[in-house]
Structures are given as C-alpha cells and as structure tokens.
Amino acid sequence: MNRVRLIIFNAALGPLDYKVPKGMKVEYGSVVVAPLGPRQIIGIVWEEERLPANPVPEAKLRPIIEALPVPPLGRELRRLIEWTADYYCASLASVARMVLSSGGAMRGPTTMTEYRLSGSEPERMTPQRAVAMDALQNEQATIRELAEMASVSDAVLRGLVNQGVLEPVEVNIDRPYPKARADHDQPKLSDDQQQVADRLTDAVKARQFAPFLLDGVTGSGKTETYFEPVAAALRDNRQVLVLLPEIALTEAFLRRFENRFGAAPIVWHSSLKSTERRRAWRAIASGEAQVVVGARSALFLPYANLGLIVVDEAHEISFKQDEGVRYNARDVAVMRARFEKFPIILASATPALESLQMAESGIYERLELPSRFGGATMPTISTIDLTQHPPEKGRWLAPELVEALQDRLEKGEQSLLFLNRRGYAPLTLCRNCGYRFECPNCSAWLVEHRFTRRLACHHCGHETAQPDKCPDCGEPDCLVACGPGVERIADEVAEIMPEARVAVATSDTLNSPEKAAEFVAQAEAKAIDVIVGTQLVTKGFHFPDLTLVGVVDADLGLEGGDLRAAERTYQQVAQVAGRAGRGSKPGEVFIQTRHTDAPVIAALADGDRDAFYEAETDARRHAGAPPFGRWAAIIVSSEDEAEAKEAARAIGGTRPNIQDVMILGPAPAPLSLLRGRYRYRLLINARRSAQVQDIIRSWLGALDFPRGVRVSVDIDPYSFV
Known part of the structure; x- marks a missing residue:
C-alpha cells in the first residue's frame, strides 16, 4: 500500500x-x-x-x-x-x-510513575495538606488523579512530593492479569439451570452466531447459569464480555465471578484511572484479557478473540446512550455477535418487549428459568390504595406498610423501600411569596439534598448552598420542602423506628465501586435494617434476610411523556419486588398507589406478567409503536432561544411527505432548557418497512444551520424529554 x-x-x-x-x-x-x-x-x-x-x-x-x-x-x-x-x-x-478510548494505550509497553503516602509528616501542616493526606490513605495514582480524589490542586500535592510525604512508585503498566480457571469451583445447578447451561455451552462450542433470551424470574440463578458458557469459552481460549447496566453492580458481580473462577475479571468503566484503562485496553487488544466486565462502552473495545457476550439485565434503559453517538448497547451487542459469529445471551427477569417479540418470531432462542433456585418462593404482592388508606399527615408511608416495617425489625429481618427520586425533596419553595428554586441552566427544579445541605440540578449538575432565607422576598425560615425523595423517606423511617439502622442507596451515595462494595458488605452482615433506595437497588443485589419491599410511589413512573412508561414501571417494580424473599424466608411486597385499577398496577398485584405483556403488545401494535413500528427523534438546540426555534421551524417546514411515515412537531421539548441550551423536538413514527435513516439523512442534509445550532438524531429513542 x-x-x-x-x-x-x-x-x-x-x-x-x-x-x-x-x-x-x-x-x-x-x-x-x-x-x-x-x-x-x-x-x-x-x-x-x-x-x-x-x-x-x-x-x-x-x-x-x-x-x-x-x-x-x-x-x-x-x-x-x-x-x-x-x-x-x-x-x-x-x-x-x-x-480507541484510551489514548495512552496507543504507545508501546512502558512504565509510569505513580505516588502514594510515605508515612512522613510535612514540615508545615496546612488545612489543604491535611485534607489531602486524609483522603489519600491507601491510594496510589498519578498526581492529577490523586488531586481529583482529594479535591485539591496539583500544586498542593507537588509540595508534599518535594517534602517526601508522597513518594514515587514505578509501575509496570502492562503487567499481566491473574488467570481465571474454568473449573475452579463448579456449582451444583438445578435441573432447569443445567438444561439451559448445556444449551448455551453447546452454542459457545459451535462458534456460530446464536442470540439467546435468558428469561428467568428474579432469584432463579441466571448468573450461575450463564457462568457455564463463560467457562466453556475460557476452555476454548476465547474472550468473554459481560455488560452490566450500573457500575454499582460491578463489585457484587466481581466477587461472585472470583468465587467461581478463582480470579477477578478485567473491569471497564468510566471511573478507571488512566493507567488501569491503558492496561486493560492493551490486554484486551492483545488477547491476554480473558473476561471483561463493563458498562456499555466496553462493547466497542478491540477484542482479539471474542467468543461470547452476555448482556445482564438486558431490559435496562441505561444501555441506551443519550449523548454523542446515541446507540443502544444491547442491540449493537447483538450485531457484534452476528458480525463475529459467536453466541450472545440477553439475560433478564423482565425482558424488553422488543426482545420478547424477537423470541416470539424465532429470531432469538428463548430459554426459561421459571422458578427460584434452592426452593425459595416468589414474594406475595399487595397494593395499598392511598386514596383509601393515606399516610398520616406530613408522612409518606401508609400505616399498613409502617406496621410491616416494624414487624420485620422485631424479627431481625431486613426491609427495602423503593422510591425512584434522589435527594430529600424535588421542590423547595417559599411559603411567603411562592418563589420556587429553579436551575439557571435547565427548565427543572433544584432538588434539596439535606445530607450535604445543597440544592442540586440532576440534569446539568448545577449546585448551590441551601439558603437560610428566601432569595426573592428575603423572609427567613420560610422555605418548604415539597414532595418526598429517598432522604426524606429515610428520615421518616428513623423517626418512626429510631432504633432501626437505615441506609440510603442511590447514585449519590454509591458513586464508586468501593462504596457499593461497602454497602453490600454491611447489608450482608445485617448491619442495615432498612434500605431506602432508587432504581439502583432494583437489580443485582441478593440479601437472603431481606423479606419486605415497599414501593413508596408506584405511580411516579407513569407520569410525564414517556412513551414506554407502562413497560418501564412494570420492569422497575417487578425487579425491586424480586429483592424480597430470595433466601429461605418468605417475602412480602407492598405497592403504594392511587391507581389500583391501572393495568400495570393490576398486573403487578396479580403477578401476571404474561397478561401485562400481552396487553402492552396489543397497544403497541395498534399504535404502530416499537417493535411493530419505528420511532426516531430529531432534537434541535441552541443557546439562543429564537435561533433554536427558527431552526426547528425550518426542519418542520421541509418535512418529507412519505407514505407510512408520520412526523410530529416541532414542539418545545418537555425539558425545554438543558445545560443552557433551548431545545425543540420532532418525533417520527414509521412502519418497519420505511428506510427511516435514509429519509432523515436526505431531509436534514439539504438544510444549513447557524453555527450555534446543534441538530441531533436519536434512532429508537428511550428518552422523550
């Protein structure tokens, strides 16, 4: 060449x-x-x-x-x-x-210098040095990474280096990883598990594209089952990728993996240090890496000899990226398996409707685990009608749920309360003048976080200190928290049961694998009586003594403009209900709702998943929605509101008139201001036969936009804000 x-x-x-x-x-x-x-x-x-x-x-x-x-x-x-x-x-x-997501990996084998505390004291102790030394116990990394961990400047740490408080350590970046062993600790599987594991293992040995939907109820042992085809790939010297939806799930998974295979897998996610990222990338590209466990970005790494992909909790919407390239890792993983000719396993207790339809049509092979492992039974589920049995004034937990919490505490069992809303309260307002605290960058309220005494935007990250008086009218002691978040529910539990040990589990409190591991260890040691958490706790965790789950507000997910709201609500509530009764003790679930007659709530109460999916399938088919039709979104944004509006009008005004394609909008997005940019949306609904991407490329390609305008395309959107 x-x-x-x-x-x-x-x-x-x-x-x-x-x-x-x-x-x-x-x-x-x-x-x-x-x-x-x-x-x-x-x-x-x-x-x-x-x-x-x-x-x-x-x-x-x-x-x-x-x-x-x-x-x-x-x-x-x-x-x-x-x-x-x-x-x-x-x-x-x-x-x-x-x-090529690790720039440092592009160069050849090398060493680099990291730093750690030497045990010496500085000549002069300053507040910043004290903070740094306290934060960096047992840490080793580059100066820049240590500075981020300690929230101090590089200069503070370089001063500690000069005084010998931080000592240099030469690190061989490409040192080999411990080897996993396929036969280290083979478990005894149930007959159902063994039958499914044998089919998956045969597919790995065949080295052909074979997509499987592993559909097993919560607690059925899906992980132990798909570990067997992982072992088959290891015996065949093939690489394996396991995709997980949340970093917080990684630590518990790593421990189970290490127990089974004798060594931890390689981890890939956004929180890795640059040296860890470089080492992992090069091991993956060379073929040395055997099993990689990671978030969706791990899908695009250059595996030398990939032989199996497992997408765990395959229904999770966090596999869809909403910035940059708006891809769905679940679907792209299937295509990677198809291009490279190996099997892929989509594992879930509540599969996406699209995956079920692919199984129904024979494209995916559906393998079922219909019962829990080891004789554990599914929990009983009851609804609490909040219109008939409301909580006490100023509280959010109904008397029946409070009574159940107290009963579990007396028995020494654990409880879980689920509310998919971080912080203490979603809105703070002034009772004197009605002022509402809103984000200056987004059309969203600031959420009160009482643990940190901050008001925060969950969309752009803007934070401000919680004031003592209204910034609008100046009145002191007039600010009121409206509505509950998990912190407020935790406070209520502490007030009702002061002797209970309560833990809040959200992306704020479990924001690193280490914190997640600490939480799991405390729960398993029964150092926690009541867990209050968001969707983070709906999957992946196995606590045998957790026998009660309370869903604080099952209606929350049904609000707003989410076109998949019913399916998402069913999945979240069914998954969190599945945390109860996973050991020998029976479980019980209470769902608080104001709409007991809503189809999704009725299906959850009856434990009738098939009836829900059948009704949802009929509704989607009638509406021409996925998987029977196609959706695509066009999002127009600019820092200038008039400019964004004009660009959206130009797109709407030149819309193609094509049979089997309906184009709605433009209209202001539900979140019309996001990170300082004004936003408009168009939604495309088309038959599956329509070449949506070609239509969009031809349509938008004929238009010119001002420099400040961004036009994004979202194929198969999951977010509608």
Missing part, C-alpha cells in the same frame, strides 16, 4: 488520503499518526471503496508519520463501526473514537 485513506478524529473533516513512506507497513485497520496542518492526529486506515472519494493527486499527498504499536482493528469490528454509524445516523469517526 503506497497510499491510504484514513478516518480521522476531526468532526469537521471527512476521510483524508495520505502517502505511506517507504519501509512503513500498514494494513486496513492500522492505527497511525498523520499530519493535519501543523498538528498531528490519529487516524485509522480504511478500505477506500467503503468511504467517500475525495481524489488528491499523488504529488500533493502528505506522508503518514508513524504506525502505532497496537494490533489493527479487525475486519468484523470495522464493519460493526460502519453499521453503528449508519443505523444511528452518526459519523464513522465518532463511532471509531469509542474503540
């Missing part, structure tokens, strides 16, 4: 042609450094015939600077990048960037 076409990581430019210097060997998929003006950029060598042509005379081509010492991206991974870009209306460069 003496000339090549590169995908380069510059959003404003398409593929560019370069010359290959004599003596340099590159191939399709090679990662190279090339000049762009006075700068150097990273690019990927791509097949010329698969990219837009922009012929440049040979004499004008600039030479590639170097080929980086990493394995070329394989043909199948390049096809996956193309498919993802085409399906989700994204650029090839933006998808390819997710593959």
